[in-house]
Amino acid sequence: MEITITEEAYQSLLQQAKKDAPVESCGYLLGPDKHTVTVNYPMTNVDHSEEHFSFDPKEQFAAMKYARQQGLVIVGNWHSHPASPSRPSEEDKRLAFDPNILYFILSLAGVEPVFNVFSIVDGVVKERENLR
Ligand SMILES: [Zn+2]
Known part of the structure; x- marks a missing residue:
């Protein structure tokens, strides 16, 4: 896959996830x-749940629109696994x-956060890459 994420984007989602824990946090990841x-x-x-997440369809629409306006594409979505x-x-x-999008998961369960990205097709994980 060879995915890269800027330190700024990673720190942004890490801080968001820490703030939301123990509830799962989520978002979209955009790029050029x-x-x-x-x-x-x-x-x-x-869902405000510690075990799963759902997006708000209105926010999803706003995210797509924002990406388009900024000339960015949606690389994937991410969510946290607090535990x-x-x-x-x-x-x-x-x-x-x-x-057509990637699925990023940030785990806060260990001493250090772990951040992996997956491609998932028909419910099967095809590829995995460690980013942090
Ligand atoms: Zn999950």
Whole structure:
């Protein structure tokens, strides 16, 4: 995959996730191309759950519009696992509907945060890359 994320974008989502914990945090990751993340676009976890997340459709629409206006593409979405490892849960795999975006998971369960990105097609993890 060879995905890169700027330190600024990573720090933005890390701080957001720490602030939201123990509730799962989420957002979109945007960039100039499908392999480069430069912007964290924070989203509300409308489930307010410690074990899963859902986007607000209105916010999703706003995120798409923002990306278009900025000349950026949606590289993928991310969410945090406050107390579990950085890998997709069964539910995460089932809900990964879009094979054209990547799925980033930040785990805060260990001493240091772990940040992985996955490509998921038809509920199956095809690739994984460690970013932090
Ligand atoms: Zn998850």
